[in-house]
Amino acid sequence: MSSQPGRRLDSRTTDEGDDVAGVVELDRHAAVEAQGLVKHYPGVEAVRGVDLRVQAGEVFGFLGPNGAGKSTTVRMLTTLLSITEGSARVAGHDVARDPDAVRRAIGVALQEAGLDPRQTGRELLELQARLFGMSAQTAAGRARELLALVELEDAADRRIKGYSGGMKRRLDLASALVHEPEVLFLDEPTTGLDPASRLTVWDEVRRVNDRGTTVFLTTQYLEEADQLCDRLAIIAGGRIVREGTPARLKAELRERRGLAAEPTLDDVFLDATGRTRDRVAGDVQEVSA
Amino acid sequence: MSAAWVLGKRALREGRRTPDALLPTLFIPLFFLVVNVGQAAKIFPAASTEFLHGQGYGAFQLPSSLLLAASFGTAALFLVEEIEGGYFDKLRASPVPRSAIVLGRLIAELVKAVAITTVLVLLGLAFGISIASGPVGFVLLVALTALWAVVFVGFMQIIALKTRSAAATNSAGLVFFPLLFLTPNFVPRDLLTRPMEIAATLNPVTYVMEALRSLILEDLEWGTIAPGFAVVLALGAVMLALNVRVIQRYD
Numbered sequence: 001m002s003s004q005p006g007r008r009l010d011s012r013t014t015d016e017g018d019d020v021a022g023v024v025e026l027d028r029h030a031a032v033e034a035q036g037l038v039k040h041y042p043g044v045e046a047v048r049g050v051d052l053r054v055q056a057g058e059v060f061g062f063l064g065p066n067g068a069g070k071s072t073t074v075r076m077l078t079t080l081l082s083i084t085e086g087s088a089r090v091a092g093h094d095v096a097r098d099p100d101a102v103r104r105a106i107g108v109a110l111q112e113a114g115l116d117p118r119q120t121g122r123e124l125l126e127l128q129a130r131l132f133g134m135s136a137q138t139a140a141g142r143a144r145e146l147l148a149l150v151e152l153e154d155a156a157d158r159r160i161k162g163y164s165g166g167m168k169r170r171l172d173l174a175s176a177l178v179h180e181p182e183v184l185f186l187d188e189p190t191t192g193l194d195p196a197s198r199l200t201v202w203d204e205v206r207r208v209n210d211r212g213t214t215v216f217l218t219t220q221y222l223e224e225a226d227q228l229c230d231r232l233a234i235i236a237g238g239r240i241v242r243e244g245t246p247a248r249l250k251a252e253l254r255e256r257r258g259l260a261a262e263p264t265l266d267d268v269f270l271d272a273t274g275r276t277r278d279r280v281a282g283d284v285q286e287v288s289a
Numbered sequence: 290m291s292a293a294w295v296l297g298k299r300a301l302r303e304g305r306r307t308p309d310a311l312l313p314t315l316f317i318p319l320f321f322l323v324v325n326v327g328q329a330a331k332i333f334p335a336a337s338t339e340f341l342h343g344q345g346y347g348a349f350q351l352p353s354s355l356l357l358a359a360s361f362g363t364a365a366l367f368l369v370e371e372i373e374g375g376y377f378d379k380l381r382a383s384p385v386p387r388s389a390i391v392l393g394r395l396i397a398e399l400v401k402a403v404a405i406t407t408v409l410v411l412l413g414l415a416f417g418i419s420i421a422s423g424p425v426g427f428v429l430l431v432a433l434t435a436l437w438a439v440v441f442v443g444f445m446q447i448i449a450l451k452t453r454s455a456a457a458t459n460s461a462g463l464v465f466f467p468l469l470f471l472t473p474n475f476v477p478r479d480l481l482t483r484p485m486e487i488a489a490t491l492n493p494v495t496y497v498m499e500a501l502r503s504l505i506l507e508d509l510e511w512g513t514i515a516p517g518f519a520v521v522l523a524l525g526a527v528m529l530a531l532n533v534r535v536i537q538r539y540d
């Protein structure tokens with residue numbers, strides 16, 4: 001399904017009460033905006049024309065099956081990967097033309113937590129803060145705050161090599177927050193976390209969002225998307241196939257299928273990605289449509 | 290520049306915390322020094338061998354060992370590890386000039402190479418080698434060797450950025466390696482056989498080696514020292530330009 005600019009325009013008018021002067025007005029409120037984003041790897045069309053608009057202040061969920069193009073999209077939006085076709089703006093800056101301005105405005109935690117095993121957690125955070133232009137002293141203070149925030153104070157002075165997977169993920173999240181970014185990109189931030197750590201990450205996402213950071217996150221956990229995200233998009237085979245609030249996506253499916261009960265986000269996901277779930281005597285089967 | 294320095298300090302920390310990667314750079318060159326001297330010293334007695342300028346054969350061999358120590362390129366393997374582990378992307382997503390990411394590692398290499406070279410030369414002094422060109426010569430000796438190390442690691446780094454593979458980077462190191470031996474390694478250039486002499490003359494490493502050697506065996510011979518520095522500076526400029534270009538196009 002293509003996006004519906006008309007509807008979004010309407011909902012914004014009612015939500016915020018200001019009159020909609022047109023595209024320019026909208027642009028100012030867009031934290032992430034992509035038009036016809038395409039990425040070709042040799043022999044693979046990973047992303048095939050993605051349009052996205054994430055409003056400032058939103059928590060935006062980006063869902064899709066394995067290999068759908070989520071990470072590829074995130075890597076293009078975070079200046080790490082060149083864009084084959086189309087254009088994108090993040091925090092008001094063109095990703096291809098002004099990557100440095102984008103980098104100053106974003107925090108990034110990628111799918112594979114990118115950490116240096118030979119540094120300690122504290123050193124890593126201090127270095128990250130220095131790279132964003134803080135003095136050594138400010139950086140040390142910021143590292144202390146963040147270590148407390150992600151509950152890694154006890155491990156702060158141990159080498160990252162010895163951290164568990166969950167500790168690494170939390171440290172990676174902390175390192176994405178050093179400069180209080182305008183837009184935070186999280187690629188599967190809770191994959192592999194125990195339930196308590198997952199809640200820590202959720203709390204942290206809500207907290208930074210409350211302080212005004214726009215969050216763009218990918219996830220495989222539909223419950224997570226339901227709990228955290230104001231709006232979400234589902235990508236399959238490199239194209240956006242659904243976009244909207246979790247409630248609206250569920251309502252839309254219920255209407256279209258004439259369902260008696262409210263469907264879950266799982267149902268929406270399976271429907272959107274071309275699979276259905278048949279319940280046969282309590283068994284759950286996934287069937288390719 | 291300050292970002293490069295911050296990243297350089299981090300690369301140095303990485304080196305310090307991996308002594309097992311650093312120690313071979315010290316011991317393998319020492320091993321070759323001892324073995325080469327042990328095998329050839331009798332052929333070239335100090336008193337009757339003109340090209341030794343009155344010193345032992347060890348003084349003649351020291352430059353080979355210094356260059357060997359400066360041509361391990363371990364730092365490039367750390368870079369591959371960093372790319373594979375994803376930390377490299379973290380750095381690329383931060384607002385530092387792309388060039389600072391490669392320069393940081395080269396700065397660290399310079400510091401490391403100065404330390405290792407100094408240790409090796411001091412060990413040489415302890416075993417009776419003297420630096421005929423005096424304290425200035427000592428500084429030039431260490432500086433030239435360390436700059437060579439930076440150039441060598443810089444080229445390895447380009448391979449690392451291009452291939453992103455430890456195996457490929459390692460074998461690239463092996464391709465460069467013969468350059469160290471197509472030099473007047475055991476005797477001066479004019480005593481080499483004709484084909485070897487041609488190869489050595491074409492090989493830029495020869496001029497670095499001859500400069501180092503003259504600093505140890507003779508007084509400040511600018512005519513021999515200058516070509517060594519010229520080679521290192523020219524290759525260094527090419528290396529820097531390529532590094533910056535490759536990281537700017539890294540995708």
Ligand SMILES: Nc1ncnc2c1ncn2[C@@H]1O[C@H](COP(=O)(O)OP(=O)(O)OP(=O)(O)O)[C@@H](O)[C@H]1O
Pocket residue numbers: 041042044045046064065066067068069070071072073111
């Ligand atoms: N560096 C690469 N070179 C070639 N193909 C790639 C590369 N990276 C990703 N791809 C391909 O692009 C497609 C999209 O991959 P991507 O990593 O964006 O998917 P994803 O939605 O993040 O999946 P997952 O849920 O498994 O993380 C896949 O078909 C993948 O094989």
Ligand SMILES: [Mg+2]
Pocket residue numbers: 070071072111187
């Ligand atoms: Mg992914």
